[in-house]
Structures are given as C-alpha cells and as structure tokens.
Amino acid sequence: MIVGLHHYLVLAAILLVCGIVTMLIKRNAIGILMGVELILNAANVNLVAFNHYLPADSGIRLDGQIFALFVIVLAAAEAAIALAIILSFYNNFASIDVEKASNLKG
C-alpha cells in the first residue's frame, strides 16, 4: 500500500475527534489538557503532511514544518502554565476535578 496525503489527513482527523471527545468527557483537569495536546498534534500531522505533499512554487517549501515546530514549542509553554495553574487549584481545593470548580457561576 502506498501511503499518500489522504492517510495522514484521516489520521489527523481521528486524532482531532479523540482530542475533542477527551476534552468533553474527562473530569480531570490533566485529562482535558491531554485532549488539547491530541488536537495540537492532529494539527501538526496536517501541517507536516501538507508541507510534504503540496507542490513548492519556488525553491523549497518549509513553512508548514516551521509552523509545526512553533506549535510544539507553544504546546510545551501552554502545558507548563496549565500545570502550574492546576497545581494552584489543587492547593486550594485538594482536587483537580473540574466539577469542583463551581464556586463562580451566574
């Protein structure tokens, strides 16, 4: 079987759906964060696959790969900040269950 662009796109779509489902059903804050990472990786698969398969107008096409690198870096930064905030939440609530975050409403 020859692996083509479509295979990558389907893989990315499956990752996207997995990520969205994870975000929707998880009650654990770190679980939701994992769902976010899945979606970001779905975008990365897309970007790198498109970069490889799209025709280059002039010279070499690199923008998709550069974009993917930036997404990886920012995903790490976002995870660092989210984990710090989750830790602060844990210090106050002794739990990371997002159902507990129900003091603010209305």
Add this chain to the structure above:
Amino acid sequence: MSSTLAIIGSPFIPGWDQLGAFLPELVLVAAIVGVLITPFFTERRNFACAVVALVGLVGAFVSVFAVAGEDGAYFRGLLVSDSLAVLWKGLLLLFTAGIVLMWIGTMAEAMREGDGPEFFTLLLGATLGMSLMASTTNLLMIFLVVELASLPSYVLAGFRKTHRLGAEASLKYVLFGAATSSIMVYGLSLAYGLYGTLDLAKIAEQMAVPGAQHVLLAVVLIGLIAGIGFKISAVPFHFWCPDVFEGAHVDVAAFLSVASKGAALVLLLRMVMLIGSAAGFEASAVTVSLAWTLGILGAVTATWGNLAAFAQTNIKRLLAYSSIAHAGYMVCALSLLVARRNEAPAADAAQAVILYLAVYLFMNLGAFTIAALVWRQTGSEQIADFSGLGRRAPIAAAVMTACLFSLVGLPPLAGFAAKLVLMKVLFDNGGWWTVLVFVIGINTVLSLYYYLRIVKVMYLQDRGEDVLGGPILPRVIGVACAAMLVIMLIGFGSLDRLTRDAGRIHDTNSSVAAVK
C-alpha cells in the same frame, strides 16, 4: 526607508533595517527586561517595577507617533504596519499605562512585596502580544501572537495564589483557552493545506475565486471563530469572562476587558477586511456566510450579555457581562466588512469599531478604577456596598455615574456618539443590517436598567456608613476618564477625521507599497 533605528548603524542581523517600524514593541521588550532587573537595585521592588513599567509604556506610546506612516509589509509579510495597527497600539499602550496608574493608586498595598516584577512582566508581555495582534496577516504569526497575549493572561487571572476564586477562575480560563486555541490551530493547518500558503492576503485572494471553495473551508472558519471568539468572549465562547473577572483582581479584570477583547476585535477586523476586499466586496458564498455568522454572533452576544447582567450583584461580574454586550455591538459592525459593493461602507464600519474602542477604553477604565477604589476601602465588590456613595465619596460616585451613563450611550457623553455612529453605519446599508440596528437599540434600553441600578444604589440608598477615604490618585484617573468622555463627544468630528484612514488597511496584494 526612513528607519528610526538607522542612526544606530546596522549590525549583521537579517531584517535589522525593518525593526524601526516596530519601535513600540521594542520599547515594550526593553521595559520587560528593565522590570526583571529592577528588583536587584531597590528594596521597594513592587513600586519600582510599576514605575519602570509605566515609563516603558509611556515611552512605547510616544514611539507610536514615530512609526505612524511607515505603512507596509515587513519581514517578508509576517508583520504589517498601517494606520489601523498604529491607532490600536496607541490606544492599547495608553490604556495599559492607565492600568498601571490604577494599580499604584489602589491595588499596590494588596500585593505581597516581591510579586511586582512577575506581575508587570506578565502585564507587559500580554500587552506586547496584544499590540502585535493588530499588525499581522500571517497564519503562523496569528497563532503566535494570540498565544503570546493569552499565556500571560492565564497567569494574571490566577495571580491571587491563595484565593480559591482566583485559582478556579484561572483554571477555567486556561482550560477553555487551550481548547479553543488548539481547535484554531487545526483550522489554520487545514487553511494551509487548502491554499498552500500561510499569507492570509493570498489565501483571501484564492478564496474569492468562484468555485474554489472547499467544504473544509467551513472547518477553517469555525476554528478561527472559536479561537478569536474566545478572546472577544463572543457567545458561546464567553463562559470564562464573568468567572475570570470575578476571580481576578480588579486591575486584571479591567485590563482584560478592553485590551484582550480590543486586540482580538482588531485582528478579526483585519482578517474579515482582507477576505472582503479580495472578493471585491461582492456577495459570494464565503462572504455572505461570514457576514451572516458575524451578524448573528454579534446580535446573540449583545443580547445574552445584557440579559445575564440583570441578575448580577457583584460589580466586576456585572461589568464582565457589560463588556460581553459591548463586544457584541462591535462584532455586529464587523459583519459589514464583507458582502457590500464597494469599499466605503466597510471602511466606515472599521472606523466606527475603532472609535467605539477608543471611547469604550475610557468608560471602562473609569468604572473599574472606582470599583477598585471601593474595593481598597471596603474590601467588597458587591453592588450593595456602593450604597450612599453619592454622600460618602461624591467625586467617585459622579465619575462612576458618568462612566455608566456613557456605557448606556446617553447624550452628554462620548458613548452616545460612538454608539450612534455604529448604528448609523449599520442602518445606512439597509437590508438585514437594519435588524441589527433594532437589536442594538433594544439592548440599549435593556442595559439602561442594570446600569441605572448602580446609580440608584449610589444616590438613593444610604446605610449611614462612614465617608469613603482613600488616596487621591484613583479619583484623578476617574475624573480624567470622565473628562475625556465629555471632550471626546465635543471633539468627535476631529476624532472622526483623525481615524479616517483606519479602515483602509494594508493589503499586500493590491497595495502600492511594495513588500519590503
């Protein structure tokens, strides 16, 4: 190019000669470094950092005037500079300087000694991201600057580390923000695949070709609206806004209410404008559906924000819903940017949004400053504790009343002119935009109720409490804001001429200015 940096000489750095057009951002970066090294030289670290941040912001504001007029695309089209970007940067830096002054006047004593450097680093970092949000049309840069604005905001929202509500607010903010931005990146990756470029101007051009619309374009637009709608707090992406405003300190809430929403609105304005102008402002499948989406989004956001504000007893929560409603009005005007025959109505709508933002800045800064003053003196954020403010603090109560009347859009204040211009632009286009005018009109009447309720509590209820003392600085800021509201109404004509070019954004495709 008459670069401001040219006099310093040019070391071997690629694009060195183009940095001059982004002098305000460079000054902000220098201010961040300054804030980080200040604690080594002084004992009063918080106050010293506030002064350094203020100097940096004022310096950046002044340098905005130096870069005005250097229109064009820079760094191979990654960043653009035009009058829209310059106007927004000026407003944003002025506003953030006001926030720092407000912090000095009201919140400074509540902060633990030594937290100042982190606070101002985050504040300036978020400001840097928000100022760059106004000058990019590249998908990669859009993602980077939205994150650069978001990540410090998440931490700022949770800056009250030992406070339960602060922790909860920042958790909701970061999880919701991460979710929407990841969906936005997925949409951007599909846009890259569909059009083979990251330049939004080129994408808009290809989008305009009849029959070139792919079904996946819907996913791209949903992703973009989720990512930017979250920053604007448009319904249904608004859930974080009231919670974060209630959980965070007043100064952070005030900062997010104008800076974060305004930056996202300007970014959306630029994107929609590019799509509209590439399509020659003709009705096509993309522009019509985009205009409808924005119109419905704006109308629903405005109505939802106003209805939810009715039941609020916390002043920050009420102002949060009020800010959602005002964002809704501005999104309504953005729907004009596509799907009309020529450029003029679109340019008018863009100008109306910028003018609205300029007025909105002062009314929100004034209202939040008085809320911060009351919080400093009484430790309460409940509207009920504003009772008798007309007697206890006449100046503060008068300023609050002026800002609230301006938020409603009542005549002797600039909020009236801003709202009138917005509605007139919508009305002039006829068609289904007339419905939006009615929606905004009904919402104005609705909003009258909950804004006037605060005024009623301040002047007609009195529980015989002591005079509200406190420092003079927040009152000065408040009076300055209220005065600005009157001055802006009187000088609305000249303001109008000043922002005439706001709607003519830099387009890398059609512009005379060559890509540098």
